[in-house]
Structures are given as C-alpha cells and as structure tokens.
Amino acid sequence: MEAGVGSEAIEPSGWPAFDPFELTDTVLGDVRDPYPALADLRRQAPVHEGPLPMPGAAEPRLHGTPQFTVYGHDEVVRVLRDHETFSSSIYHDVMGMVMGRTILEMDEPEHRMKRALVSPAFRSRVLARWETGLVTSVVEGLIDRFAGNGRADLVRELLFDFPVQVIARILGLPMEDYARFQRWSIELLSVMANFERGMAASRQLAEYFSGILEERRRSPSQDLISDLASAEVDGERLGDEEVFAFLRLLLPAGVETTYRASGNLLFGLLSHPDQLGAVCRDLSLLPQAFEEALRWEPPLTILLRIATTDTELGGVEIPAGAHIGVCVAAANRDERRYQAADSFDIFRDPRQHVTFGFGVHMCLGMHLARMETRVAVSKLFQRVEGMCLDPGDLDPHIHGMAFRSPTALPVTFSAVRSSGD
Numbered sequence: 564m565e566a567g568v569g570s571e572a573i574e575p576s577g578w579p580a581f582d583p584f585e586l587t588d589t590v591l592g593d594v595r596d597p598y599p600a601l602a603d604l605r606r607q608a609p610v611h612e613g614p615l616p617m618p619g620a621a622e623p624r625l626h627g628t629p630q631f632t633v634y635g636h637d638e639v640v641r642v643l644r645d646h647e648t649f650s651s652s653i654y655h656d657v658m659g660m661v662m663g664r665t666i667l668e669m670d671e672p673e674h675r676m677k678r679a680l681v682s683p684a685f686r687s688r689v690l691a692r693w694e695t696g697l698v699t700s701v702v703e704g705l706i707d708r709f710a711g712n713g714r715a716d717l718v719r720e721l722l723f724d725f726p727v728q729v730i731a732r733i734l735g736l737p738m739e740d741y742a743r744f745q746r747w748s749i750e751l752l753s754v755m756a757n758f759e760r761g762m763a764a765s766r767q768l769a770e771y772f773s774g775i776l777e778e779r780r781r782s783p784s785q786d787l788i789s790d791l792a793s794a795e796v797d798g799e800r801l802g803d804e805e806v807f808a809f810l811r812l813l814l815p816a817g818v819e820t821t822y823r824a825s826g827n828l829l830f831g832l833l834s835h836p837d838q839l840g841a842v843c844r845d846l847s848l849l850p851q852a853f854e855e856a857l858r859w860e861p862p863l864t865i866l867l868r869i870a871t872t873d874t875e876l877g878g879v880e881i882p883a884g885a886h887i888g889v890c891v892a893a894a895n896r897d898e899r900r901y902q903a904a905d906s907f908d909i910f911r912d913p914r915q916h917v918t919f920g921f922g923v924h925m926c927l928g929m930h931l932a933r934m935e936t937r938v939a940v941s942k943l944f945q946r947v948e949g950m951c952l953d954p955g956d957l958d959p960h961i962h963g964m965a966f967r968s969p970t971a972l973p974v975t976f977s978a979v980r981s982s983g984d
C-alpha cells in the first residue's frame with residue numbers, strides 16, 4: 564500500500580492513511596516568490612515598522628501592539644544574539660496554549676537549564692546510532708515503494724513521510740500507531756488554520772504520550788522518550804507536562820521544517836540540472852548543497868521576538884512590548900553578505916546562514932536535520948538514475964510565505980539498484 568497517498572487507504576492499525584494535502588491550509592500565506600518584495604524592503608531599510616507582508620494569510624489581531632520586521636542580515640543576528648532585549652516569550656502567546664510550555668518560549672536562565680536536560684538526546688553519538696539503523700531503513704523502505712515505477716511525486720511519496728517516521732522511531736512508537744501519530748502531528752501543526760482541531764490533537768497527543776511515558780519510566784529502552792524520562796542535570800528532572808510539551812514541539816520543529824527543507828533542496832537541484840549532475844556524480848557535495856538550499860529557500864521564513872525594553876535597531880526606535888518579526892529569508896539574501904544572493908549555487912563560498920536561527924535558541928535538531936536529509940537524498944540518488952522533473956507535469960514550484968516548500972515534485976527516472984545492492 565502507498566502510505567500517505569489517497570485518504571481511502573487504510574493502515575494496518577485501522578486508522579485512515581494520511582493524505583498530506585487533505586490539510587492544505589497549513590501553508591501560512593500563499594505566494595510564489597516573495598523575494599523581490601523582501602529585497603525592496605531590505606534595500607529601503609534593514610528594519611521597518613509593521614508586519615511582514617503576507618498575501619493570503621489572515622491579519623494577526625494585535626490590538627494596537629507596535630510591530631516591526633527585521634530584514635537585514637546583521638540586524639537579524641543582533642536581535643537573535645541579544646536575548647535579553649529581544650525575548651522569546653512571545654511564543655507563549657503564539658503557541659503556548661497548544662504546545663504547553665516549551666524551551667522555545669523560555670528566557671534565560673530557565674531556558675539554559677531545560678535545554679541542558681533535553682540536548683543530550685541530540686548529541687553526535689546518539690545521531691550516529693540513529694543514522695545507520697533507523698534513518699536509513701525508513702528512507703530505503705519509502706524508496707522501495709516507488710523505485711520500480713520510473714516516476715514519482717517526491718513530496719508525497721518520500722519527503723512528507725520520512726521525517727515523521729524518523730521521529731516516530733526515535734521516540735520508539737509502535738509502528739501500528741504511525742498513521743494516527745502523523746494525523747495528530749499535522750492537525751497540531753495546522754492549529755493556526757483550525758484552532759479547535761489543533762487543540763484536540765494537542766490533548767490526544769498528551770494522552771497518547773502519557774501511557775508511553777509511564778511505561779518507559781518503568782522499563783526504559785533505547786529511545787528518546789526513555790532518555791527524557793531519565794534526564795537529570797544538577798538534581799533537576801523533567802516533569803510529565805514538560806516532556807509532553809517537548810514532544811509536541813518536535814513535531815513543528817522537527818517534522819514540518821525537515822520535509823519542507825529537503826523539498827527545497829531537491830527543487831533547487833532538479834531545477835538546476837548541471838548542479839544536480841555534479842551532486843549525483845559526487846555525493847560528498849550533498850552537505851554543501853543542503854546548506855545552500857537552506858540559505859536560498861528557508862522552510863521557515865520568519866522567527867518572532869518581543870522587545871523587553873525601549874531600544875534602537877538599524878536606526879529605528881523600538882518601544883518595550885513591540886512584537887518583532889525576524890525575517891531570516893530576507894537576511895539570507897542580503898547582498899551586503901552574499902554575492903548574487905538570489906542564485907542557487909552549491910559552489911558559492913560558504914558563509915553561515917540564519918535558517919537555523921542564532922544564539923541561545925539556535926536549532927537543537929540541526930544536526931539531525933542535516934543527517935536525515937543527507938541520508939534521504941543520497942539514498943535516492945544511489946537508487947535511481949537519470950532523475951529529472953517530469954516534463955509533462957504541472958509547473959512545480961516552491962510556494963508559501965511563513966512556511967515555504969514545493970507542494971509537488973513530479974519526477975521521472977530509470978531505476979538502477981535495489982536497496983540490497
């Protein structure tokens with residue numbers, strides 16, 4: 564059965580297989596190319612009063628709260644580095660109700676202490692353990708389903724499923740629960756579009772995790788829930804609600820971003836056949852290709868902060884309490900930092916981008932995201948040959964505003980090797 568293709572299909576668990584495009588309202592703002600408008604704004608000034616223009620998205624109701632958006636690279640780094648002036652507590656209002664209290668909304672010193680409790684689960688020794696057994700087998704299993712067909716929609720048949728399956732396995736969830744776990748995950752992620760549905764998914768996830776957490780506290784095994792259950796730093800441990808909040812956070816943080824980022828990488832390569840050819844001939848180019856895709860098309864374009872005090876940024880006075888949109892997408896194409904910033908060029912001189920953020924909240928899962936994507940794309944290129952965008956198909960492209968990625972990547976290819984070769 565093709566998981567995730569068509570809502571008629573039924574998983575062994577009895578839950579309907581999930582059609583990723585059933586919930587198309589997850590994309591916040593629908594725009595094909597926001598970059599010319601972002602460049603105009605950035606060239607006028609690195610910081611503007613007002614929100615990020617988001618065609619197609621609902622206007623946020625802020626009841627007179629002043630809003631600013633930061634477009635320049637250096638100014639973005641300044642905001643993310645200065646966590647005392649620019650607090651992350653704004654995420655409490657934006658997602659606290661549905662997620663619970665997560666490390667994303669915490670300021671120092673609480674943030675440092677709680678992050679120290681969860682971060683050992685993402686250290687490189689653990690990642691190496693996940694890479695060889697777990698990530699590789701998830702990816703091989705998905706590729707097996709379409710490799711013999713000569714064509715596929717990579718978004719539906721590979722990218723949408725692999726990060727959620729990787730997280731499910733890292734958490735040690737039973738395979739028969741994957742379909743409902745994926746459904747709750749997506750419903751949680753689309754909470755902005757449907758609040759009731761998102762809140763219901765949040766409760767269901769907590770109920771589901773509470774049974775598993777209880778069991779792992781009794782008999783720990785080699786998975787992330789067991790690691791979180793036993794984590795201890797300076798006598799501090801995580802309470803049940805803190806574990807649930809962290810697990811919920813992994814869904815938007817670790818699943819949505821990764822499937823979108825890997826789609827942007829594949830779109831970048833497929834729409835630049837010379838660079839695709841270079842990567843297929845030499846897979847060691849993949850890490851630099853992924854960094855370039857992350858810079859060129861970040862899956863998440865804007866981060867949020869709130870000013871804790873009156874301050875000045877990029878020549879603009881910002882009052883205490885103002886909401887700040889930190890536009891990493893605009894920063895990544897700042898011509899003061901990157902030459903020919905609008906081009907996708909995997910051979911450019913590497914300079915750090917801000918797609919994973921910066922400072923104390925910098926992405927905890929970035930090494931996992933890099934490893935997962937490298938494994939998925941390298942396995943794909945090892946298994947099939949002559950891959951190109953399906954010339955007979957609709958016009959695939961990246962779209963979205965707050966979140967960006969292609970909704971389809973129809974490709975043709977000639978199958979070459981089986982996973983055992």
Ligand code: HEM
Pocket residue numbers: 651666667668678812813816817818820821824862863866867917918919920921923924925926927928929931932
């Ligand atoms: C390409 C994929 C990814 C991107 C672009 C991404 C991006 C980000 C960004 C920008 C932040 C900082 C947000 C802010 O400062 O406001 C962040 C934080 C975080 N990310 Fe990721 N992320 C990705 C993958 C992952 C994965 C795979 C995981 C884990 C499974 C993960 C877990 C987290 C967590 C837990 C935080 C909160 C860190 C803290 O507040 O200290 N992310 N991510």
